[in-house]
Amino acid sequence: MAIQLALFLYIYYGFLVIWALLFLAVIYHMLKFGLKSFATFLLTFIFIAVAILLLNVSYIYLSQVDWSKMIVIWGNFSSPLF
Amino acid sequence: MLSKYRLPNQQEGEEIIKIIRRDFFILVKKIVLFLLLNLLPLIFFYLASLNFPTMLVGDISPPLLILGASIYYLFMWLLFFFSFVDYYLDVWIVTNKRIIDIEQRGLFSRVISEQKLYRVQDVTSETHGFFPTIFAYGSVLIQTAGEKERFHFKQIPDPDKVRDVIIKLAE
Numbered sequence: 001m002a003i004q005l006a007l008f009l010y011i012y013y014g015f016l017v018i019w020a021l022l023f024l025a026v027i028y029h030m031l032k033f034g035l036k037s038f039a040t041f042l043l044t045f046i047f048i049a050v051a052i053l054l055l056n057v058s059y060i061y062l063s064q065v066d067w068s069k070m071i072v073i074w075g076n077f078s079s080p081l082f
Numbered sequence: 083m084l085s086k087y088r089l090p091n092q093q094e095g096e097e098i099i100k101i102i103r104r105d106f107f108i109l110v111k112k113i114v115l116f117l118l119l120n121l122l123p124l125i126f127f128y129l130a131s132l133n134f135p136t137m138l139v140g141d142i143s144p145p146l147l148i149l150g151a152s153i154y155y156l157f158m159w160l161l162f163f164f165s166f167v168d169y170y171l172d173v174w175i176v177t178n179k180r181i182i183d184i185e186q187r188g189l190f191s192r193v194i195s196e197q198k199l200y201r202v203q204d205v206t207s208e209t210h211g212f213f214p215t216i217f218a219y220g221s222v223l224i225q226t227a228g229e230k231e232r233f234h235f236k237q238i239p240d241p242d243k244v245r246d247v248i249i250k251l252a253e
Contacts, residue, residue, distance in 0.1 A: 005142065005145060008145070008146060008149055009149070012149050012152070012153065015153055015156075016156075019156055019157070019160060022160055023160055023163070025189065026160070026163050026164060026167055026189065029167055029171065029186075029189060030167055030170070030171075031083060032083065033083070033171050033184075033186070033192065034083060034170065034171060035083070035101065035173060036083040040083070040170075043166075043170070047159075047163050047166075050159060051156070051159060051160075054152070054155055054156055054159060055156070057152075058148075058152035058156070061148045061152075062145070062148060062149070062152070065144075065145040065148070066141065067145075069141050069142065071142055
């Protein structure tokens with residue numbers, strides 16, 4: 001039995017959706033309930049900027065992968081996982 | 083947003099005397115823990131390269147490791163953001179007329195209490211522990227004659243000075 005490597009990518013996409021919703025919820029809280037000051041806006045900006053940086057770095061590495069490759073779960077062990 | 087120029091239920095002639103947050107050392111502890119947790123994947127990769135060198139080569143395992151690392155670091159950053167917001171949104175405001183206690187409990191729970199200064203009956207400051215003593219942070223407990231009998235300013239800097247300020251304002 002073999003599965004496509006892209007399956008893990010779809011699971012990753014699902015994680016990203018949940019992550020993005022929670023991240024937006026936290027930003028909403030920060031901007032709605034935080035004290036109106038330069039520090040609040042700066043800190044929110046920093047959090048968003050680092051999140052974008054992490055997503056960008058992830059994209060750079062993940063875009064270089066051939067996701068059409070197949071992983072053999074069991075059967076023919078000539079193509080091991082590692 | 084909460085504005086220091088326009089407080090909720092602001093009274094005429096009311097001025098903000100002090101806006102207090104938890105001591106900066108509390109945030110430093112969170113940052114140190116976060117940095118240590120971020121080192122874990124790097125330690126894992128180092129040990130894996132020593133003991134399982136074939137794990138880091140090939141067509142299958144490196145993409146899975148990259149996915150795992152991406153998920154881990156994104157999750158850690160979100161967790162740190164949660165933790166920071168929990169710290170940052172806890173605010174105690176002392177004005178010349180009342181005390182406002184704004185406490186963020188997790189992400190989806192927020193408690194706001196306020197009490198007029200003339201109802202303050204007793205103010206106590208406490209500092210317990212090695213780090214609180216060294217970095218001069220602690221608690222201020224305010225006994226009031228209101229529905230919420232006790233206000234608790236937690237882990238704030240210079241609790242003795244805050245106690246003095248509140249006592250002088252309440253007189």
